[in-house]
């Protein structure tokens with residue numbers, strides 16, 4: 470009910486007109502265009518380090534989008550779905566022992582930890598998302614940037 474009240478208050482401030490809709494970019498005063506948006510994604514002074522690594526990598530686009538959502542904590546983990554009132558509980562559906570945050574789903578869930586172990590990637594020092602870029606991996610496994618170890 471509080472969300473609905475807030476939404477109604479916000480909508481009361483909107484003044485609709487007959488003029489066409491206008492799309493703008495928050496970091497620019499000009500109208501939106503994809504060329505400028507792409508340029509801003511690649512601008513190292515604006516984009517974060519994770520974004521630059523992801524978008525400049527040689528991974529397929531669907532993997533890039535997944536990685537982008539991962540680093541923004543926008544994947545549909547149970548914690549995120551529960552926060553949006555989509556899931557009644559946030560418990561991990563695989564192990565049932567913990568909340569399914571990104572940390573649990575990708576590193577601490579016993580099933581996930583076993584997967585990392587089997588492919589030889591050492592995630593013991595991964596505490597933050599950024600730690601993934603420097604996680605030790607075997608030579609036969611590509612790094613997150615698509616480079617093979619030498």
Ligand SMILES: [Zn+2]
Nearest residue numbers: 561563564578
């Ligand atoms: Zn789990």
